[in-house]
Amino acid sequence: MIRFAFAAILAALAVPALAQGAFPDRPIAMIVPFPPGGVADQTARPVAAAMEKALKQPVVLANRQGAGGAVGMAATAAARPDGYTIMTALSSISVIPEADKLFERKPAYTMDQFAPLALISSDPTVLVVNAERPWKSVAELVADAKARPGQISFSSSGVYGTLHMATEMFAHAAQVKFKHVPFNGAGPAMTALLGGHVDILASGPGVVLPQIKAGKVRALAGWGAKRLDVMPELPTFKELGFDIEFYIWAGVFAPAATPAPILETLRRAIAQGVKDPDFVAAMEKAGTPVAYLDAPEFKKFWDTDAARLAKALRAIGKVEGG
Amino acid sequence: MTETLANLALGFSVALSPQVLIYCVIGCFIGTLVGMLPGLGPLAGISLLLPVSFGLSPTVALVMLAGIYYGAMYGGSTTSILMRLPGEAASVMTCIDGHAMARQGRAGAALAIAAIGSFVAGTLSLVGLMLLAPPLASLALKFGPPEQCALLVLGLVVLAAMGGGSVLKSLAMTVLGLWLGTIGIDQMSGFFRFQFGLVELGDGIGLVPVAVGLFGIAEILASAGKPQLERPRTPAFRELWPSRREFADSAGAIGRGTVLGFLIGIIPGSAHIVASFASYGIEKRVSKTPERFGQGAIAGVAGPESANNAAACGALVPMLALGVPSGAIPAVMIAALVVHGVAPGPTLIQDQPALFWGFVAAMYVGNLVLLAMNLPLVGVFVQLLRIPYAYLYPAILAFCVLGVYAASQSAVDLWIMAGAGAVGYGLRKAGFETAPVVLGLVLSPMLENAWRQSLAMSDGSYAVFVQRPIAAGFMLAAAVMLAWGMRRR
Amino acid sequence: MSADRAAGLVLAALAAGIAAIALAELPMGSWARPGAGAAPLGLGLILGGFGLALAWQGGGAWEATDRAEAGRALAILAAAGFAALAFEALGYRLTMAAMLAFLLLAVERKPVLPALAWSALLSLGSFHAFSVWLRVPLPRGPFGF
Numbered sequence: 001m002i003r004f005a006f007a008a009i010l011a012a013l014a015v016p017a018l019a020q021g022a023f024p025d026r027p028i029a030m031i032v033p034f035p036p037g038g039v040a041d042q043t044a045r046p047v048a049a050a051m052e053k054a055l056k057q058p059v060v061l062a063n064r065q066g067a068g069g070a071v072g073m074a075a076t077a078a079a080r081p082d083g084y085t086i087m088t089a090l091s092s093i094s095v096i097p098e099a100d101k102l103f104e105r106k107p108a109y110t111m112d113q114f115a116p117l118a119l120i121s122s123d124p125t126v127l128v129v130n131a132e133r134p135w136k137s138v139a140e141l142v143a144d145a146k147a148r149p150g151q152i153s154f155s156s157s158g159v160y161g162t163l164h165m166a167t168e169m170f171a172h173a174a175q176v177k178f179k180h181v182p183f184n185g186a187g188p189a190m191t192a193l194l195g196g197h198v199d200i201l202a203s204g205p206g207v208v209l210p211q212i213k214a215g216k217v218r219a220l221a222g223w224g225a226k227r228l229d230v231m232p233e234l235p236t237f238k239e240l241g242f243d244i245e246f247y248i249w250a251g252v253f254a255p256a257a258t259p260a261p262i263l264e265t266l267r268r269a270i271a272q273g274v275k276d277p278d279f280v281a282a283m284e285k286a287g288t289p290v291a292y293l294d295a296p297e298f299k300k301f302w303d304t305d306a307a308r309l310a311k312a313l314r315a316i317g318k319v320e321g322g
Numbered sequence: 323m324t325e326t327l328a329n330l331a332l333g334f335s336v337a338l339s340p341q342v343l344i345y346c347v348i349g350c351f352i353g354t355l356v357g358m359l360p361g362l363g364p365l366a367g368i369s370l371l372l373p374v375s376f377g378l379s380p381t382v383a384l385v386m387l388a389g390i391y392y393g394a395m396y397g398g399s400t401t402s403i404l405m406r407l408p409g410e411a412a413s414v415m416t417c418i419d420g421h422a423m424a425r426q427g428r429a430g431a432a433l434a435i436a437a438i439g440s441f442v443a444g445t446l447s448l449v450g451l452m453l454l455a456p457p458l459a460s461l462a463l464k465f466g467p468p469e470q471c472a473l474l475v476l477g478l479v480v481l482a483a484m485g486g487g488s489v490l491k492s493l494a495m496t497v498l499g500l501w502l503g504t505i506g507i508d509q510m511s512g513f514f515r516f517q518f519g520l521v522e523l524g525d526g527i528g529l530v531p532v533a534v535g536l537f538g539i540a541e542i543l544a545s546a547g548k549p550q551l552e553r554p555r556t557p558a559f560r561e562l563w564p565s566r567r568e569f570a571d572s573a574g575a576i577g578r579g580t581v582l583g584f585l586i587g588i589i590p591g592s593a594h595i596v597a598s599f600a601s602y603g604i605e606k607r608v609s610k611t612p613e614r615f616g617q618g619a620i621a622g623v624a625g626p627e628s629a630n631n632a633a634a635c636g637a638l639v640p641m642l643a644l645g646v647p648s649g650a651i652p653a654v655m656i657a658a659l660v661v662h663g664v665a666p667g668p669t670l671i672q673d674q675p676a677l678f679w680g681f682v683a684a685m686y687v688g689n690l691v692l693l694a695m696n697l698p699l700v701g702v703f704v705q706l707l708r709i710p711y712a713y714l715y716p717a718i719l720a721f722c723v724l725g726v727y728a729a730s731q732s733a734v735d736l737w738i739m740a741g742a743g744a745v746g747y748g749l750r751k752a753g754f755e756t757a758p759v760v761l762g763l764v765l766s767p768m769l770e771n772a773w774r775q776s777l778a779m780s781d782g783s784y785a786v787f788v789q790r791p792i793a794a795g796f797m798l799a800a801a802v803m804l805a806w807g808m809r810r811r
Numbered sequence: 812m813s814a815d816r817a818a819g820l821v822l823a824a825l826a827a828g829i830a831a832i833a834l835a836e837l838p839m840g841s842w843a844r845p846g847a848g849a850a851p852l853g854l855g856l857i858l859g860g861f862g863l864a865l866a867w868q869g870g871g872a873w874e875a876t877d878r879a880e881a882g883r884a885l886a887i888l889a890a891a892g893f894a895a896l897a898f899e900a901l902g903y904r905l906t907m908a909a910m911l912a913f914l915l916l917a918v919e920r921k922p923v924l925p926a927l928a929w930s931a932l933l934s935l936g937s938f939h940a941f942s943v944w945l946r947v948p949l950p951r952g953p954f955g956f
Contacts, residue, residue: 026955029948060946062731070507071524105514108524153779159510181467181778182510184771194644197466197779356945490868491815494822494861501829501854513847515837516829539891543884712921716914717933719887720907723894724937727903728947736895744888751874752814770850782843 023083023262027058030252031079031087033072035063039186039204039288043120043250044088046282050273055265068158070096070108077113081257083266086117091162091249094306098313099160114253115263116302118270119293121283122249124224125166125202126234128217133199138174138221138240141200145176153179155189155198163189165309166202166223166246168316173242193217204248205230206287223247230287245308250288251298267295326452329675333683342385343691345378346684349386350692353393354699358401360409360534360725364394364634384677385684392444392688395634396696399436399627400703403429405718407538409725411529411595411764412630414757415602417537419615419622426618429707430562433700435572435620436627441693443580443628447635448685450584451642459643462588467775468786472796473589474769477596479800481761483807484603492758495749499762500769502527510774522734529764531726531735535742536749536756538722542715543747562700564620572624575605579628586629587636594633595764599757601629635685642678814873819865826859886918902952903942907934 030048034040041063048059064072069092079085093111100107127138135141145152156164159182171178181198183189186207193201194216201208201217205228211217212231222228222236223246237244252270254263273279274292283290293301336342356367367390378386398409403420416436423432450458465473478500482492505516506526517523564572582604583597605625606615615622706714726739746756780786788794833852840846890910897906911930915921941947 027946027948058946060948062948064731068507071522179778179781181775183775184767191463191640191644192466195463195466352945355940359941490861490864494819494858494865497854497858497861498822498825501851501858504851504854508847510847513837515847515851516832539887543887544880546880546883546887712919713915713929715887716890716911716919717929719891719894719914720911720933720937723891723898723907723910724903724941724949727898727949728941731948733895733899736891736898740888740891740895743891747884749818751876752818753871753874754818773850774845777843777845782841 023265024055024057026084027060028055028083029085030059030061031072031076031085032061032063033069033076033087033089035185039206039248040069040088040090040250042286043283043288046279047088047120047252047270047273050276050279051266051269053276054269054272068092068096068161074108076253076255077109079255081255081259083254083258083262085255086266087114087253088120088250089253091247091305091309092160093253094302094309095160095162095165095313098310102313102318111306113256115256115258116295116298117252117254117263117267118274118295119249119251119291119298119301120270120274121288122247122291122301123204123206123288124222124228124236125163125246125248126205126208126222126228126231127167127170127200127202127220128193128208128212129200129220130193130196130198131216131218132196133218135220136218138235138237138242141220142174142176145171145174145178149177150179152200153181153198154200154202155192156180156182156201157186157189158182158184160313162246162248163202165312165316167200169223169244169246169312170202170237170242172312172315173237173244202246204288209287229289244312247305249291249301249305251302263295329679330452330683332675333679333681334686336680337385337683337687342382342684343687345382345386346389346688346691347695349389350393350688350695353390353395354397354400354692354696355393356390357394357397357409359397359728360401360407360530360538360722364391367391367394384681385688388681388684389688389691391634392440392631392685392692395631396437396440396692399440399623400433401721403432403436403623404703404706405538405721406541407718407722408533408760409530411533411760412598412626412633414533414537414760415598415626416623418602418757419617419619421541422616422618423620423623424707428618428620429704430700431564431568431620432623433703434562434697435564435568435624437693437696437700439572439576439579439624439628440631441689442576443583443631444635444689445686446580447584447587447632448682448689451635451639452682455639455643458588459640462640463644464792465589466790467772467779468790468793469796470589471769471772471776472787472793472800473586474596474765474772476796476800476803477600478758478761478765478769479803479807480603481599481758483803484607487753487755489804489807491754495754495756495758496762499759499764500766501762502532502759503763503766504770510771520734522732526767527738527763528726528730528732528735529760530729531739532742532763533760534722534726535739535744536746536759538718539739539743540746540750540756542719543743544750545711546715562704568620571620574608575601575621575625576628578604578608579625580632583629583632584636587633588639594630594637595761597629597633598626599761601625813869813871815871816866816869818871819862819867821862823859823862823866826855826862828855830855830859883918887914890914890918899950900952902956903949904934904938904956905952907937 030044032040032044044061048061052059064075069089072087073089073093073096076085076087097107097110129135135144154167156167158164163186164180164182167178181192183192186203189201190203190207190211192198194211208217208219209230212219219231219234221240222231222234223244224236225238225245227234227236254266271294274290280290353367357364368387398413399416399420401407401409402413402416403424406417406421408414408417420432420436423429478496482496483489503526505523507514507524514524579601582601586597587594602622602625605621606612609615609619609621722739723736726735749756776786787797830852833848833855837848837851838846839848839852890913894906894910908930911933912927915926915930916923938949942949
């Protein structure tokens with residue numbers, strides 16, 4: 001028994017070889033501040049696999065969900081800035097600090113606590129209605145909403161989540177009021193629309209496209225600056241005279257204080273990874289095609305997007321009880 | 323129908339090739355290991371091993387994932403029975419009678435019945451999945467927030483009214499669990515409730531640390547100090563197997579658990595957990611010897627285990643028929659399908675018959691492999707109980723710490739686990755059942771959300787719960803059950 | 812005091828605290844749109860009602876507890892508390908080895924060599940199985956151990 005125990009101890013000690021080499025010399029943790037199965041998780045897994053190939057070290061995913069992502073984001077902001085903790089987050093990273101300001105709460109984190117590494121994907125949301133509802137165009141929907149304010153309902157992935165922000169932006173621009181029924185995640189929000197429990201929904205193309213093809217829902221407009229490749233006949237809100245844009249994007253971040261050479265190594269690993277054909281194929285299949293931007297361009301993109309979201313949030317203001 | 327059979331034959335021809343079978347066994351084995359660790363259930367098992375499957379061909383990968391999925395669910399019942407350590411909420415009811423059986427030297431029978439019940443439930447539900455997926459899925463969509471709210475109320479009342487001794491005590495524990503579930507950031511308004519200065523509470527009190535504390539740790543605290551703890555004798559192989567009487571007691575429970583679990587499973591909204599709790603309540607109600615529940619009634623293991631497996635299978639119905647995940651596990655399964663080139667959506671079954679039927683066949687095969695693998699393992703697991711308790715319980719404690727941390731990566735959860743252990747020990751001394759606390763905690767956010775969503779839909783009118791026929795039916799059943807439970811005393 | 816009365820009073824006190832915090836800190840919203848505090852307040856009131864009913868009804872016996880059992884339970888809780896405190900600072904392996912050695916040597920008074928071997932085997936073996944093979948991220952302490 002004891003001899004067996006010693007053998008087991010030796011075997012266990014032998015594995016983590018303590019080689020002091022260049023970064024990285026041990027596994028990297030990638031925090032995903034959302035539960036498994038969502039857009040962030042679906043993007044992070046292939047990214048981690050592709051980075052692993054480039055870095056020759058495991059990149060291990062850790063789902064630290066909670067508070068619309070604030071828990072995992074705050075954890076990344078507070079992590080040791082040695083490159084062994086990175087994060088894949090969504091557009092909502094810019095909304096949470098603004099919402100904290102709005103409610104005069106102590107912020108969970110600030111955006112300058114993160115160094116952006118790369119943008120992986122970016123999709124405009126699409127406005128869909130249950131196929132059994134009468135509206136065939138945005139104009140019809142707006143006219144009806146003006147006639148009965150607060151009667152037409154929409155579902156969302158949660159208060160101040162991406163889907164809620166997109167719809168409120170539209171409502172604000174069209175000067176109408178919809179009834180908000182928040183759900184917990186984009187999946188349940190779509191289920192509620194399919195069951196006819198709500199009337200309209202804004203969601204990503206990957207989520208709505210299969211339901212459009214099956215004839216269960218009808219798309220009215222998209223939030224992009226230009227039309228979507230997968231739905232070329234769908235007008236954008238800008239074409240229809242509403243000056244709004246909204247994107248659900250996923251990007252990779254590191255704590256801001258991470259040394260520059262390490263950030264460089266990580267950036268190069270992602271740049272190499274996004275060219276990997278397996279990675280591109282996995283993302284295409286998920287309905288979120290790669291929209292890679294390296295750190296400097298991503299920073300500009302992020303600043304523009306954050307300013308737009310902050311403005312929208314201030315315009316929407318506090319939402320009472322959801 | 324003929325088409326279904328032809329498709330299934332196609333599926334089996336894929337799933338039964340030697341290479342695929344090997345991966346199926348590997349998946350089942352890894353799944354069993356992962357499932358035994360409290361905190362790592364099927365969800366974590368699949369998410370952890372999803373990247374490994376990227377390099378495999380789609381069919382092989384799906385077979386392996388299906389194996390992990392089922393393996394993890396089997397693994398969960400093992401620790402519940404041997405150590406009273408629930409890995410997830412669904413195994414809480416298994417702990418009660420399963421561990422009582424283990425204390426009486428019937429661990430083998432309990433483990434075997436859990437495996438057999440899961441196998442039967444899994445197989446029958448797959449038949450349901452195959453034949454009924456599309457019509458059931460559109461029916462399931464009729465379940466909006468008011469129906470879910472009513473169903474959850476019914477589920478809570480069933481456990482309280484039928485579960486333990488005093489209905490008042492059970493209801494108090496249920497409400498305590500419901501309150502614990504409101505701690506953390508409110509999903510609707512973003513308001514932080516009951517923060518107590520801890521950012522980590524934002525996501526609420528985790529289920530895993532509470533369940534592990536109330537059951538696993540409380541059991542250690544209560545048992546470690548009893549030097550003359552009755553040791554199960556070394557069982558002969560014959561005794562590992564359930565007796566004829568035990569089989570007879572389980573058969574009905576497995577059947578009822580399967581139907582109940584499957585029906586609850588297809589309802590979107592992740593209320594699946596209700597299945598195993600409700601099954602326990604129903605078994606106790608229909609049993610001729612309800613007083614044996616809690617003292618090692620085998621039907622109390624067979625029913626919830628079957629219901630749990632059937633619900634997990636039923637949960638795949640909305641995913642396969644509508645392309646909408648109805649919970650976290652189907653969501654990860656969808657991610658796996660996507661990575662392997664299948665676009666989820668309402669047309670999945672028509673577009674990808676080979677894949678869908680391969681998947682179904684793989685789940686059949688996985689069920690069978692697990693049964694073949696687990697029944698011999700029962701003998702090995704039972705040997706674990708021969709380790710002197712003074713050496714075993716520190717190991718179980720270490721196991722609890724590992725599992726709780728692995729589930730959340732948060733040291734705060736370890737404190738919650740220790741606290742729940744102390745509270746669970748006290749409640750046990752005072753004669754309170756703790757299972758309703760766990761059920762309340764799990765269902766609390768769902769119940770509160772469904773309630774507030776219903777009111778948002780109806781502009782504040784409570785009539786929404788009685789005007790819609792399905793919701794009204796559930797509410798009526800809950801009222802009847804409660805009245806019956808109160809009167810029985 | 813009987814078990815039910817004591818537990819009922821504790822629950823009622825807890826319920827009063829819940830209701831007080833909900834009223835003081837949380838928005839109640841309206842009937843149509845219940846705020847963040849509505850559910851906790853309602854649950855607090857119901858729990859208080861149940862607690863008082865239990866206390867009024869009384870009855871229920873405590874399960875017997877001897878001094879040895881209580882002492883050991885406290886020691887085990889302390890070990891779990893130590894694990895929570897040290898886990899992220901000392902790393903998984905050191906914390907677990909220390910906790911196991913404490914329980915086996917100080918609480919159970921087992922012979923030194925088997926106790927240490929069992930502690931080392933469990934802490935290193937479980938780390939190897941879950942962190943190395945299954946890639947569950949577990950904390951490492953000083954020097955990456």
